[in-house]
Amino acid sequence: MALTVGVIGGGQLARMMIPAAVALGIDLRVLAEHEGMSAALAATGVGDYRDLDTVVAFADTVDVITFDHEHVPQEILRELVRRGVPVHPGPDALLYAQDKLLMRERLTELGLPVPDWARIENSEQLGAFLAEHGGRAVVKTARGGYDGKGVRVVAHEHEADDWFAALAEDANGGALLVEELVEFRRELAQVVARRPSGETALWPVVETVQRGGVCAEVIAPAPSSVGRVADVAADIAVAVAEGIGVTGVLAVELFETTDDRLLVNELAMRPHNSGHWSIDGATTSQFEQHLRAVLDLPLGATRARDTWSVMVNVFGGPADGTLGDRYGQALAAHPMVKVHNYGKASRPGRKVGHVTTGGEDLDDVMYRARATAAFLQD
Amino acid sequence: MALTVGVIGGGQLARMMIPAAVALGIDLRVLAEHEGMSAALAATGVGDYRDLDTVVAFADTVDVITFDHEHVPQEILRELVRRGVPVHPGPDALLYAQDKLLMRERLTELGLPVPDWARIENSEQLGAFLAEHGGRAVVKTARGGYDGKGVRVVAHEHEADDWFAALAEDANGGALLVEELVEFRRELAQVVARRPSGETALWPVVETVQRGGVCAEVIAPAPSSVGRVADVAADIAVAVAEGIGVTGVLAVELFETTDDRLLVNELAMRPHNSGHWSIDGATTSQFEQHLRAVLDLPLGATRARDTWSVMVNVFGGPADGTLGDRYGQALAAHPMVKVHNYGKASRPGRKVGHVTTGGEDLDDVMYRARATAAFLQD
The missing domain is CATH 3.30.470.20 (ATP-grasp fold, B domain)
Structure with missing residues (x-):
């Protein structure tokens, strides 16, 4: 039995799995976002990881699903699990890499050390947090941030107004994460x-x-x-x-x-x-x-x-x-x-x-x- | 400019070039003998390395040709060189990996230490070599041996008669290599x-x-x-x-x-x-x-x-x-x-x-x- 691992996402992380897969004789298969990506050598499919049918068809060709990134929607991950596909990490874990507010809540529940933080929905709440934390704080979007994107150091309650406005337009509503500016x-x-x-x-x-x-x-x-x-x-x-x-x-x-x-x-x-x-x-x-x-x-x-x-x-x-x-x-x-x-x-x-x-x-x-x-x- | 290396032969040596190629961003392309070989992941072609057109067509897709094995015929290698394809190692060098008699002659010319050896065409010559070397010797076919094949320890001049007979039937004629049994x-x-x-x-x-x-x-x-x-x-x-x-x-x-x-x-x-x-x-x-x-x-x-x-x-x-x-x-x-x-x-x-x-x-x-x-x- 050959060991077959499916990776969703064709970036450099998937690419750097190739040498390890070659050594261990693992059949690595990548669902890439488009042609010519970093992991193209192992790409067996090109398609949208936000499309259920695309992901299900890819999953049918492998023993286990894993990831080059954390952006596969929860509903797709859960459908894979429902169909009996081993997904690692699973949706219950990935949730906390996808949503920084949920991550902060969960780590706090687990008693782990985190910066002071709060869930905020408007500039008044941001102002209150700033007042309690020396007048400066870090505001983060709960989802979609990476490599410094979706992160902003603020010193005034109105410096995140554009993000609050975007939340208001989002059908799912939601909130921002604010954290103390850790020294x-x-x-x-x-x-x-x-x-x-x-x-x-x-x-x-x-x-x-x-x-x-x-x-x-x-x-x-x-x-x-x-x-x-x-x-x-x-x-x-x-x-x-x-x-x-x-x-x-x-x-x-x-x-x-x-x-x-x-x-x-x-x-x-x-x-x-x-x-x-x-x-x-x-x-x-x-x-x-x-x-x-x-x-x-x-x-x-x-x-x-x-x-x-x-x-x-x-x-x-x-x-x-x-x-x-x-x-x-x-x-x-x-x-x-x-x-x-x-x-x-x-x-x-x-x-x-x-x-x-x-x-x-x-x-x-x-x-x-x-x-x-x-x-x-x- | 991407660096493109073409490997003739799809065995484990070509396979083990893949991780290094991935790390260095080298576009490795393999001409495999058949489907499903060890280096299949990098195979861009399947064909006979003894067929000039197959090899030339493959060479047209790469910057340099190299090898998983030493069996590509000299006339094909020389045609690649004539066409301006960089071939490493080149035919003038590979010759000495392809033919053990030529190798022994060349190393002797270079003054390098080798076992006592002789070119032999018949059992009488083998008998003479045995007589001079304590009654035992190693007989090797000049071409085609690997992993112990084409190598025989002999103690009698008639123990290589089948190989002499095969040489006689070969249109190219040729000879065997005999070497002292090194202690x-x-x-x-x-x-x-x-x-x-x-x-x-x-x-x-x-x-x-x-x-x-x-x-x-x-x-x-x-x-x-x-x-x-x-x-x-x-x-x-x-x-x-x-x-x-x-x-x-x-x-x-x-x-x-x-x-x-x-x-x-x-x-x-x-x-x-x-x-x-x-x-x-x-x-x-x-x-x-x-x-x-x-x-x-x-x-x-x-x-x-x-x-x-x-x-x-x-x-x-x-x-x-x-x-x-x-x-x-x-x-x-x-x-x-x-x-x-x-x-x-x-x-x-x-x-x-x-x-x-x-x-x-x-x-x-x-x-x-x-x-x-x-x-x-x-």
């Missing part, structure tokens, strides 16, 4: 994998560096994290995975506050940028682990292969070509660095690849990774 | 990559353990090889690569004799079983390096990632299923081990995959690798 020292991420039968496996907690709301660099493990920080991050991630019933890979983005607390920022229920270092830097990558987990196979060892691994994202790329045009310089200067090219056309600011390298000396490792990324992008 | 302590392999522009990169020399003429296990690096053995193996491999003009990956199989010499046994001009450990055990795998080399891109670092890496081949597999059926046991017992499943149907004795693991203690590493392979095969 944090740095951002961390804890990636964990969980099988349907319950086994979990965690990689070392990492430091993530964001620029313009987008992940730019990851250091694994997070410096000075051994001991309490690592333990608390691991406990939180396992509590989230078990509390919400996540299957597959879960990334828990955390704030390390200036007063030494860890607070949950965001959840991603799929392989995540903060885990890309694991392809080259850990015994089992997050992509292999995700495939193992959704197939309910035993999880692999997550040990870091180097003292330090650094991953740097590559944005944009050559204006008139592809990353490959820069390989001559980049690979010659940095033979230790592993390059990951997502096969996307260059566009200013677009995440088109990443590089990872590892070693004993963090400054040296960081320099190599950044220098290679600089060669590749404009 | 060796162990077998080693030195894998090297070479770019068209001349850069070479070598992995550590490895020990290969053969069973029934087929590679069973590889230990990287070869125990007690640091220093003279590693230096001599490296010098030989570079001399072969440069002397013959090999481009891409070259594996030089070596005998370490009981009197401490290294003699060249066989050459393979493609990624080779003795280099499979590098996927998990080296900074740059032989498959990534082969793609870099044939595209004339800078070569990657070849450093071993662990003190010891051990690769064990998996033969046969479950009689009534696939390797995947054994994952539950194998992966649970050995979370550190990396499994490579070639996606082939089980058949007694067939090489259907391999496993690799690494660590500090060779006995422990060897145990883990062997135990995992034992779980997977019958």
